[in-house]
Amino acid sequence: DTEVTQTPKHLVMGMTNKKSLKCEQHMGHRAMYWYKQKAKKPPELMFVYSYEKLSINESVPSRFSPECPNSSLLNLHLHALQPEDSALYLCASSQDLGRGGTEAFFGQGTRLTVV
Amino acid sequence: AQSVAQPEDQVNVAEGNPLTVKCTYSVSGNPYLFWYVQYPNRGLQFLLKYITGDNLVKGSYGFEAEFNKSQTSFHLKKPSALVSDSALYFCAVRDTNRDDKIIFGKGTRLHILP
Numbered sequence: 435d436t437e438v439t440q441t442p443k444h445l446v447m448g449m450t451n452k453k454s455l456k457c458e459q460h461m462g463h464r465a466m467y468w469y470k471q472k473a474k475k476p477p478e479l480m481f482v483y484s485y486e487k488l489s490i491n492e493s494v495p496s497r498f499s500p501e502c503p504n505s506s507l508l509n510l511h512l513h514a515l516q517p518e519d520s521a522l523y524l525c526a527s528s529q530d531l532g533r534g535g536t537e538a539f540f541g542q543g544t545r546l547t548v549v
Numbered sequence: 550a551q552s553v554a555q556p557e558d559q560v561n562v563a564e565g566n567p568l569t570v571k572c573t574y575s576v577s578g579n580p581y582l583f584w585y586v587q588y589p590n591r592g593l594q595f596l597l598k599y600i601t602g603d604n605l606v607k608g609s610y611g612f613e614a615e616f617n618k619s620q621t622s623f624h625l626k627k628p629s630a631l632v633s634d635s636a637l638y639f640c641a642v643r644d645t646n647r648d649d650k651i652i653f654g655k656g657t658r659l660h661i662l663p
């Protein structure tokens with residue numbers, strides 16, 4: 435199983451809503467990532483978890499709140515988003531950090547629209 | 550800081566012809582280089598990687614990449630292009646100085662013309 439599963443696939447939310455994006459992998463990977471991708475642009479790193487601890491926060495606004503409840507799950511909690519936050523949100527996982535040469539496996543993404 | 554550059558926004562190739570998508574890198578230490586492909590409204594799919602060893606790396610879907618240390622390049626190649634290869638291609642590098650953060654190039658859109 436080399437799959438990273440993200441739910442939901444599509445999400446429309448108002449600026450006052452609270453919602454969560456979910457990501458799951460069963461490859462035994464210990465590093466998990468959240469990326470934001472705008473149309474025709476490369477993914478931008480938001481957060482990295484290593485062994486369920488937050489390793490990197492790329493100065494992401496507090497309206498995005500990550501959570502890693504266990505080694506297989508990664509959530510991204512959303513609150514009071516802005517229309518400019520509309521994007522494709524990608525989750526990824528890799529074996530772990532510190533080995534350099536390990537590839538990351540990406541989910542299909544959640545297409546988020548903020549209205 | 551580690552970085553990769555993709556000099557072409559778009560590459561057009563006729564079906565059946567060989568294709569090359571260019572990538573150059575700037576790293577300190579050993580380079581860990583990757584190619585990913587993205588189809589519309591989908592996530593990224595891993596194609597291949599270079600860690601060490603042979604300079605010619607073979608990957609998924611008939612793609613290969615040539616690591617050239619003297620030219621600091623890692624170009625993606627395929628001997629015979631298919632229309633289904635049309636997609637967005639990203640070169641990437643692991644930043645081993647910062648928790649193995651993955652850094653992507655800007656991407657190159659590949660159009661295979663029937």
